[in-house]
Amino acid sequence: MGSPPRIGFIALGNLGMPMAVRLLTQGFDVVAFDTSEARRGEFAEKGGTVGSIEDVLDCTTVCVAAPDERALRSLLDDGTLSRGVAVTHLVLHSTVLPTEARALAADLAELGVTLVEAPVSGGPGRARTGELSLFLGGEEALDGAVDAVLDALATERFHLGPIGSASAVKLANQLVLFATVDALHEAFALTSTFDVEPADATAALTSSTGDTWAGRNWGFFDDIVADYDESGSAPEDRPWRKDLREFVEACRASSLPAPLAEHVLASVGDRIEQHAREHAKRGR
Numbered sequence: 001m002g003s004p005p006r007i008g009f010i011a012l013g014n015l016g017m018p019m020a021v022r023l024l025t026q027g028f029d030v031v032a033f034d035t036s037e038a039r040r041g042e043f044a045e046k047g048g049t050v051g052s053i054e055d056v057l058d059c060t061t062v063c064v065a066a067p068d069e070r071a072l073r074s075l076l077d078d079g080t081l082s083r084g085v086a087v088t089h090l091v092l093h094s095t096v097l098p099t100e101a102r103a104l105a106a107d108l109a110e111l112g113v114t115l116v117e118a119p120v121s122g123g124p125g126r127a128r129t130g131e132l133s134l135f136l137g138g139e140e141a142l143d144g145a146v147d148a149v150l151d152a153l154a155t156e157r158f159h160l161g162p163i164g165s166a167s168a169v170k171l172a173n174q175l176v177l178f179a180t181v182d183a184l185h186e187a188f189a190l191t192s193t194f195d196v197e198p199a200d201a202t203a204a205l206t207s208s209t210g211d212t213w214a215g216r217n218w219g220f221f222d223d224i225v226a227d228y229d230e231s232g233s234a235p236e237d238r239p240w241r242k243d244l245r246e247f248v249e250a251c252r253a254s255s256l257p258a259p260l261a262e263h264v265l266a267s268v269g270d271r272i273e274q275h276a277r278e279h280a281k282r283g284r
């Protein structure tokens with residue numbers, strides 16, 4: 001048997017860590033970089049290899065799971081990612097503007113690097129078990145190593161078109177998700193006023209026409225908020241704000257109205273975080 005394939009991994013955050021560990025458990029040799037010493041130490045304890053950013057870019061296939069494009073853009077701007085590095089395929093799991101995905105793909109192509117647009121949905125739990133959903137943009141035929149990585153991470157793949165298409169669908173997913181979460185917070189505020197226990201209201205809705213993924217997974221964001229709080233993540237960088245801002249920006253760039261997204265952006269982040277902290281207090 002040959003050596004396991006070596007995969008580079010950038011950013012061991014809320015989703016990146018379980019994704020990188022999933023690859024380890026599936027037999028990949030993963031060398032990862034993160035700016036956080038604590039996260040690097042945690043990954044090493046789980047059996048992964050921690051390296052410099054140059055070590056990561058010495059792998060032919062590199063996954064990027066940073067929240068947005070800034071980490072990758074900085075590597076291009078400062079010349080760390082340049083012609084002559086070993087990486088040939090860069091798999092971008094970050095949520096970015098569709099126009100930014102296209103710009104990154106063009107800049108990488110000049111260096112001989114292929115961008116695989118692959119934002120994910122499913123959360124940390126499904127990342128640990130390899131049951132993510134992947135939105136894919138770019139060439140439909142994938143390099144063999146990239147295909148093996150995506151197989152290890154996801155049970156559902158959706159090839160959506162050229163670069164930019166996957167990012168557009170990911171932003172659409174985020175709008176639908178967070179609009180539903182916002183609606184449920186308003187709905188449960190009313191039902192609680194009339195002495196309905198939250199669990200009873202949830203059970204009634206999920207067996208009726210008000211059934212939603214967010215309702216069936218009520219409280220999904222509580223642990224995620226706690227992780228963000230612990231890591232010191234800025235509130236404006238969290239997906240219920242950042243991704244909705246990007247949806248609005250993408251609509252404006254396309255001369256499309258986005259009244260619902262603007263409304264949800266103004267309210268859902270505070271609701272998600274308040275609910276998580278109240279949940280944490282009840283658990284003490």
